[in-house]
């Protein structure tokens with residue numbers, strides 16, 4: 001695992017440099033669905049600095065076993081409103097906010113524990129029925145509205161493109177997310193900047209993170225390439 005992580009870090013650096021980006025502007029999230037706490041600890045000891053979980057229930061089991069390791073946890077799965085109270089307790093960044101209703105609940109739960117919760121907005125660029133996320137067309141209005149919630153900070157956008165074997169085929173989805181982020185930034189007004197800072201692009205997984213980086217990813221979510229195939 002140590003070697004795999006070192007190799008991924010090298011690939012991140014190489015692809016950043018190949019397109020003139022600062023490698024430090026890209027963070028690797030180790031995606032730990034189905035991965036045991038013990039293996040997560042090994043990954044942290046091998047240089048992983050962010051943990052990404054898909055399921056609240058799994059995170060609630062593993063988090064107490066690992067919280068002494070002091071790395072931030074990100075939530076990358078579909079979040080149900082009734083789990084918002086657990087999410088704000090464990091996660092530094094929630095990548096998958098896709099409705100105002102969910103945002104309101106996260107804001108209320110964050111307020112209860114005196115926290116300002118950082119979030120990303122999940123965009124369903126491919127308009128796939130099977131995937132969560134809002135449409136590109138509604139993103140700006142939703143983000144403006146969420147900007148009125150004082151215990152949330154909108155940090156950027158996230159996408160899960162349709163699955164392809166060829167990473168070149170995901171490039172248009174990544175490019176579309178970057179263009180959308182830049183357009184939203186250009187439309188924001190000075191008073192929005194208190195709660196909305198569109199800096200992050202969460203895009204790219206084991207099979208296509210280099211393409212993601214070339215298109216501007218600041219967060220890449222990598223599971224299989226670190227931990228091996230999931231059962």
Ligand SMILES: *Cc1c(COP(=O)(O)O)cnc(C)c1O
Nearest residue numbers: 031076205206221222223224225
């Ligand atoms: C599982 C998962 C990943 C990681 O996928 P790999 O192909 O194993 O790297 C990334 N993002 C999300 C949202 C996932 O559910």
